[in-house]
Amino acid sequence: MRVLVVNAGSSSLKLRLLGPGDEVEQAADVPPVAAGVADVLRDWPVPDAVGHRVVHGGTRFTAPVVVDPEVRRELEDLTALAPLHQPKSLAGLAAVGELYPDVPAVACFDTAFHTTIPAAASTYAVPREWRERYAIRRYGFHGLSHAYSARRAAEWLRPGLRLVTCHLGAGASLAAVADGRCVDTTMGFTPLEGLVMATRSGTVDPGLVLWLEEHEKLSPHEVATALEERSGLTALAGTGDLREIDAAASAGDPDAVLALDVYVHRLVAGVAAMTASLGGLDALVFTGGVGEGSATVRRMAASRLAFLGVAIDEERNASVDGDAELTAASAFTQTLVIGAREDVEIARGVRSALRS
Numbered sequence: 001m002r003v004l005v006v007n008a009g010s011s012s013l014k015l016r017l018l019g020p021g022d023e024v025e026q027a028a029d030v031p032p033v034a035a036g037v038a039d040v041l042r043d044w045p046v047p048d049a050v051g052h053r054v055v056h057g058g059t060r061f062t063a064p065v066v067v068d069p070e071v072r073r074e075l076e077d078l079t080a081l082a083p084l085h086q087p088k089s090l091a092g093l094a095a096v097g098e099l100y101p102d103v104p105a106v107a108c109f110d111t112a113f114h115t116t117i118p119a120a121a122s123t124y125a126v127p128r129e130w131r132e133r134y135a136i137r138r139y140g141f142h143g144l145s146h147a148y149s150a151r152r153a154a155e156w157l158r159p160g161l162r163l164v165t166c167h168l169g170a171g172a173s174l175a176a177v178a179d180g181r182c183v184d185t186t187m188g189f190t191p192l193e194g195l196v197m198a199t200r201s202g203t204v205d206p207g208l209v210l211w212l213e214e215h216e217k218l219s220p221h222e223v224a225t226a227l228e229e230r231s232g233l234t235a236l237a238g239t240g241d242l243r244e245i246d247a248a249a250s251a252g253d254p255d256a257v258l259a260l261d262v263y264v265h266r267l268v269a270g271v272a273a274m275t276a277s278l279g280g281l282d283a284l285v286f287t288g289g290v291g292e293g294s295a296t297v298r299r300m301a302a303s304r305l306a307f308l309g310v311a312i313d314e315e316r317n318a319s320v321d322g323d324a325e326l327t328a329a330s331a332f333t334q335t336l337v338i339g340a341r342e343d344v345e346i347a348r349g350v351r352s353a354l355r356s
Helices: 037-041 067-083 088-101 114-118 126-133 143-156 206-215 220-229 232-237 242-250 254-278 288-293 295-304 314-318 342-356
Strands: 003-008 013-018 023-029 049-054 105-109 164-169 170-178 181-185 281-285 332-337
Touching: 003 342, 013 037, 013 114, 023 088, 037 088, 049 088, 049 143, 067 088, 088 105, 105 126, 105 143, 105 232, 105 314, 105 342, 114 143, 114 181, 143 164, 143 181, 143 281, 143 342, 164 242, 164 254, 164 288, 170 254, 181 254, 206 220, 206 242, 232 242, 232 254, 242 254, 242 288, 288 295, 295 314, 295 332
Parallel strands: 003 049, 049 105, 164 281, 281 332
Antiparallel strands: 003 013, 013 023, 164 170, 170 181
16 A cells, blocks of 8 residues: 655645555655645655544544544644644645545544553643543653654564653653553643753743743733743753754853753653653663754763663764664663654554554
């Protein structure tokens, strides 16, 4: 089956045409508004099916699903839970559906991988009526990336492992994975919770938000915009690009040094928390643009996780190109770098949904 994967992100719409063996036959990135989709796809072979990355599936969608009018309406109803991401997924769905009206479309969800998290990890200690009326719980995100890297790690090493998968990119999150099932994650009700990210703050004291609104008279919109778009690494170092921050830190820039330290501090604390949820750690997996591209972040994190048996080979860490194992001879916890392939995970979900 030839599958067209439509991955709607914050800055682009990634189009990948995968062959039966998941080989990439065509690839293109277009603006997230999906205006250029038709122009690109007209020159491509017609796919047998289309897989769409959809950020939020709520409590209703826990596995890939064939999109019909009812499913589309339910996805639109979930927009309030992911207002920055869901509209882009829906725009991609509409644009490609107009071009291929007779080709089945399957929605694959970033939240689905995390639906196996136990209640102890997914439940917020807030009033029952909030939890029941507003479906407030820890949803988790980046599930397609976490699922792929966990599966790839098990194929590489062995099944039954306790893994912490680190999806580190412009957005960042961790997942605790036991024998292929997610048991904990750092993102929560929204993609704002957890690690420090390029422009997102990660976890902050909710009292801070209340204080800013009550005492400084900032509107909810002003606070939300600041935490989503003007925080994280950008707030600390003036840029969300870790390559620039790494270079500036090496040159002694104090803001860049602080930004790296804060980033790694939150990362290491998160890995330790995920390890506690697993009851131990067999392998640490880095993926995403930063996870794959930053030898500095991997080195700093590994150094501070030595108490968990993590140690990496410095020479291999400095020369990563594609999937790689970095485990040092002295380590009893393995460390991998795995290239992010959400497209492969989406194609897998499409084939599964159409077979069922």
